[in-house]
Amino acid sequence: MSEAPAIDATPQNLLVRFRVWLAWGIAIAALLYVGGSLYAGLEEVGSALGGFDWSLYVPVLALTVLNYGLRFWKWHYLVGRLGVRLPVKENLVIFASGLAMVISPGKAGELLKPWLVRARAGVPMAHTIPALVTERLTDGIACLALAAVSVSTYAGDRAVYVFVPIALVAAGLAVLSHKGLSLAILGVVRRLPVFSRIGDKLEEMYLAMRTCVAPVPLLLTVLASLVAWGGECVGYWLVFRGFGIDASLDVSTFLYAFATVAGGAMPGGLGVADGALVGGAMELVPGVTEATAVASALLIRVATLWFGVVIGALALLRAAALLEPRPGPQAEG
Numbered sequence: 647m648s649e650a651p652a653i654d655a656t657p658q659n660l661l662v663r664f665r666v667w668l669a670w671g672i673a674i675a676a677l678l679y680v681g682g683s684l685y686a687g688l689e690e691v692g693s694a695l696g697g698f699d700w701s702l703y704v705p706v707l708a709l710t711v712l713n714y715g716l717r718f719w720k721w722h723y724l725v726g727r728l729g730v731r732l733p734v735k736e737n738l739v740i741f742a743s744g745l746a747m748v749i750s751p752g753k754a755g756e757l758l759k760p761w762l763v764r765a766r767a768g769v770p771m772a773h774t775i776p777a778l779v780t781e782r783l784t785d786g787i788a789c790l791a792l793a794a795v796s797v798s799t800y801a802g803d804r805a806v807y808v809f810v811p812i813a814l815v816a817a818g819l820a821v822l823s824h825k826g827l828s829l830a831i832l833g834v835v836r837r838l839p840v841f842s843r844i845g846d847k848l849e850e851m852y853l854a855m856r857t858c859v860a861p862v863p864l865l866l867t868v869l870a871s872l873v874a875w876g877g878e879c880v881g882y883w884l885v886f887r888g889f890g891i892d893a894s895l896d897v898s899t900f901l902y903a904f905a906t907v908a909g910g911a912m913p914g915g916l917g918v919a920d921g922a923l924v925g926g927a928m929e930l931v932p933g934v935t936e937a938t939a940v941a942s943a944l945l946i947r948v949a950t951l952w953f954g955v956v957i958g959a960l961a962l963l964r965a966a967a968l969l970e971p972r973p974g975p976q977a978e979g
Contacts, residue, residue: 690937691944694889698945702888706949709877709884714745714954716874720784720867721759724777724858730769740766743965744778746958748951749914756782758965765969772847773854780858780867786910787815788871792879792903800900800930808907822859828852879903882923882946886931889938893931901926902946914951923947 718741722734732740740762747755760774790812797805821828832852836845857863876899883898905922909915923943927934934942 690935691941694935694937694941695945697889698941699888699890702884703945703949706881706884706946707953709881710949710953712877713874713950714742714957716870717741717781717785720781720870721777724780724863724867725763725774727857727863728769728773728777728854730763730767730774732763732767736766739961739964742957742961744958745954746962748958749916749955762965762969770847770850772850776851776855776858779855780864783815783859784864784867784871785875786811786907787868788875789903789906789910790815791872792875792899793907796896796900797904800897801904801926804904808904811907819859819864822852822855825856828856875903875906878946878950881949882942885942885945885949886927886934888945889942891931891933891938891942893927893934897930901930914955920947 718738721741722732722737725732725737740759743762744756744759747758750756756778757771757775759778760771763769763774764771790808793808794812797808821831829849829852832845832848835841836848841848879899879902880895882902883893883895886893886898901923905919905926906915908922909917909919912918920943923946924936924939927939927942928936931939
């Protein structure tokens with residue numbers, strides 16, 4: 647039996663869906679920042695942005711590019727671990743297309759990457775979805791680790807929001823590492839009516855997941871994630887510097903990592919991550935006004951979220967072109 651498409655997608659449908667998600671994302675983001683600016687004072691936020699040292703925004707964007715570059719390396723490495731060989735340029739287009747999908751509901755649109763791999767290489771999605779899961783899992787581990795370093799210093803009363811997820815991730819990895827236990831759990835799951843038809847695919851996904859989270863690839867991808875997300879934390883610190891605020895790198899790292907973890911369940915972290923950045927900056931960074939906190943959150947989110955969405959939108963156009971039917975050889979007259 648052939649694998650049913652997990653995404654109802656043609657090149658045209660992908661573009662239409664992305665435009666809808668992008669429109670909603672921009673609308674929600676605009677409402678959030680307009681609301682925040684009105685609360686802090688539009689004139690004050692505008693004045694803060696006017697006084698920003700824009701020369702520092704270049705390294706902020708460069709650090710975001712570093713983040714994307716390391717995350718692409720992870721994706722390419724993990725797909726290769728699963729035995730899928732794609733040209734680097736082609737896989738880069740596939741990875742970059744996924745950046746546009748971070749604003750999709752529940753980030754489900756990121757399944758676009760395994761879908762494109764299937765379309766280009768003929769590999770079942772059940773075999774490559776674990777690469778996507780591992781890529782995002784190691785991002786989460788890195789952000790949790792960065793936040794955990796200083797959570798007891800800056801937000802001891804909220805440490806549970808960091809250490810409980812860490813414990814759950816550790817427990818999940820422990821179960822994955824025990825093949826017998828995992829297969830026994832899958833054996834129970836596949837007896838359930840809702841999962842009985844996809845039991846074989848669940849087992850395929852589990853075995854591929856074990857390949858992705860084996861000790862060496864897990865260590866390498868977590869280290870890459872720590873550098874990638876640490877770079878964006880440095881970017882947030884540079885944003886504060888651009889406003890003339892002498893925030894420490896330690897507090898900037900905690901604020902950005904904690905906000906990223908807090909907003910993880912939302913498309914692009916919209917609302918939650920932004921609010922955590924604004925509230926955290928006002929609480930923990932001396933000399934930060936409401937207007938500067940809103941302006942700082944706006945600038946770092948443009949650099950780390952919307953910059954990627956723009957890159958992803960351009961890549962999605964290229965990905966759609968790659969999937970267009972190719973003309974066959976013309977018959978000789």
